[in-house]
Amino acid sequence: MATEYASGAEYIKHHLTNLTFGQHPDGSWGFAHTREQVDAMGFWAIHVDSMAWAIGLGLVFVGLFGYAARRATEDVPGGFQNAIEQLVEFIDGTVRDSFSHRNRMVAPLALCSFIWIFLMNLMDLVPVDWVPWAFSLIGVHYMKIVPTTDPNVTMGMSLSIFALVLYYSLRRKGIGGFLGELTLHPFSAKNPFLKVLLIPINLFLEGVALLAKPVSHGLRLFGNLYAGEMIFILIALLPLYAQWTLSVPWAIFHVLVILLQAFIFMVLTVVYLNMAHDTGEH
Amino acid sequence: MSINLTLIGQAISFTIFVWFCMRFIWPPVINALEARKKRIADGLADADAAKTERERAEQEAQQTTGQAREEASRILAQAERRAGEIVAEARTTAKTEGERILTQAQEEIDKNTQQVREQLRGEVAALAVAGAEAVLRREVDAKAHAEALDQLAERL
Numbered sequence: 001m002a003t004e005y006a007s008g009a010e011y012i013k014h015h016l017t018n019l020t021f022g023q024h025p026d027g028s029w030g031f032a033h034t035r036e037q038v039d040a041m042g043f044w045a046i047h048v049d050s051m052a053w054a055i056g057l058g059l060v061f062v063g064l065f066g067y068a069a070r071r072a073t074e075d076v077p078g079g080f081q082n083a084i085e086q087l088v089e090f091i092d093g094t095v096r097d098s099f100s101h102r103n104r105m106v107a108p109l110a111l112c113s114f115i116w117i118f119l120m121n122l123m124d125l126v127p128v129d130w131v132p133w134a135f136s137l138i139g140v141h142y143m144k145i146v147p148t149t150d151p152n153v154t155m156g157m158s159l160s161i162f163a164l165v166l167y168y169s170l171r172r173k174g175i176g177g178f179l180g181e182l183t184l185h186p187f188s189a190k191n192p193f194l195k196v197l198l199i200p201i202n203l204f205l206e207g208v209a210l211l212a213k214p215v216s217h218g219l220r221l222f223g224n225l226y227a228g229e230m231i232f233i234l235i236a237l238l239p240l241y242a243q244w245t246l247s248v249p250w251a252i253f254h255v256l257v258i259l260l261q262a263f264i265f266m267v268l269t270v271v272y273l274n275m276a277h278d279t280g281e282h
Numbered sequence: 283m284s285i286n287l288t289l290i291g292q293a294i295s296f297t298i299f300v301w302f303c304m305r306f307i308w309p310p311v312i313n314a315l316e317a318r319k320k321r322i323a324d325g326l327a328d329a330d331a332a333k334t335e336r337e338r339a340e341q342e343a344q345q346t347t348g349q350a351r352e353e354a355s356r357i358l359a360q361a362e363r364r365a366g367e368i369v370a371e372a373r374t375t376a377k378t379e380g381e382r383i384l385t386q387a388q389e390e391i392d393k394n395t396q397q398v399r400e401q402l403r404g405e406v407a408a409l410a411v412a413g414a415e416a417v418l419r420r421e422v423d424a425k426a427h428a429e430a431l432d433q434l435a436e437r438l
Contacts, residue, residue, distance in 0.1 A: 018288075020286075022286065022287070038284070039284065041284075041286070042284065042286070043284075043285065043286050043287065044286070044287060045284075045286045045287060045288075046286060046287040046288050046291055047286070047288040050288055050292070051288060051291050051292070051295070054292060054295060055295050058295060058299045061299070062299060062302055062303070062307070065303070065307045065311075066302075066306055066307055068307075068311065069306060069307045069308075069310040069311050070310070072310045072311045072313070072314035072315075073314055074314055074317035074318040074320075074321050075318075084311065085311060085314075085315060088308070088311045088312065088315070089315060092312065092315075104304065105300075105304055107308060107312075108300065108303040108304035108307065108308035109300050109303070109304070111303055111307070111308060112296075112299050112300045112303040112304075113300075116296075116299060147292075150288060151285065152285060152286060152288035152289040152291075152292060153288065153292045155285070155289055156288065156289045156290065156291070156292030156293040156296060157292060157293070157296050159289070159293060160293045160296050160297060
């Protein structure tokens with residue numbers, strides 16, 4: 001498939017471009033047909049492929065689990081039911097281990113993050129050319145099917161979680177407690193004058209630590225999946241007879257990566273929310 | 283690779299999916315799991331209770347059987363003893379009765395013997411008188427010799 005493109009670089013660039021709908025610089029709305037148009041759109045654009053695949057896979061998650069939930073009884077479960085319950089129990093156990101407060105929202109949030117991200121990551125194992133090629137037949141030029149290789153998607157989730165972290169921090173600790181946490185640690189002093197002097201330093205350190213959380217949370221997932229996708233694309237540039245020697249081992253290894261990254265994202269979500277709930281002064 | 287509206291779109295869809303999960307997926311599944319856990323625990327507890335109960339019943343049955351056996355042997359012994367008593371009693375009664383019958387018979391025999399003897403004695407006396415009459419043929423006064431004849435009859 002790679003031979004259709006003028007150069008390897010163009011092939012890669014094509015495969016890393018989202019199907020974008022947005023406002024052109026001249027004010028009109030429409031799909032971008034070239035990479036330059038995408039760049040020119042700026043913020044007022046939306047990656048239709050990322051959103052569609054993300055929502056589609058979210059609906060798969062909701063459908064499967066909703067179906068299992070609707071049929072959930074205390075009687076002997078069937079195979080499918082059992083699989084879903086195993087997953088729910090696994091998430092429940094993980095949340096119980098790392099979240100020590102009472103919040104009805106955290107466990108469902110963790111379940112939703114884990115399964116949804118896993119499904120989105122799973123799209124990475126679909127051979128890189130199949131879906132874009134199929135869409136090119138119906139005239140769609142760009143199609144990125146792995147939503148988690150789009151930083152907008154991963155950051156959208158990590159920032160939602162950051163908003164929750166801020167909300168629960170303020171609610172549990174109050175505005176004073178939260179500000180105290182940001183300004184009176186890690187350096188503290190008995191002397192009031194010294195204390196005031198240390199506030200900017202503490203605020204800088206804690207502020208960076210606070211803001212680094214959502215950024216690293218989202219970019220870790222994005223980076224891992226983007227790198228994985230990139231390697232698949234590079235492998236696809238090899239001659240056809242040689243591709244499998246690299247793509248098969250990488251795909252097998254990638255099975256671990258997609259599972260692990262989904263799990264890490266979920267665990268960090270729970271840990272951050274747990275920290276937001278911690279009011280005990282150290 | 284630019285940051286754009288997708289960020290907000292994803293945040294919104296994430297919120298909606300999490301809300302749905304929290305509202306419609308998590309509670310039914312986790313409730314069913316809890317209920318099943320409880321049911322299994324109850325079942326195990328019931329099984330334990332049933333086992334204890336069975337053991338107790340077995341013990342009780344054994345005890346009852348033992349008691350019944352004891353009672354049966356006691357009744358048997360009593361019956362044997364009673365039978366012995368009855369037999370002994372019957373034997374005594376029979377013996378007494380036999381003796382009584384024997385005595386009665388003996389008495390009867392004695393009485394008959396006496397009667398026959400009396401009769402024979404009378405007859406012998408008459409015969410003796412007749413004989414003597416025949417021998418003497420003469421003045422033998424029956425009246426004069428009646429005393430002697432009676433004496434004779436007495437001796438018979």
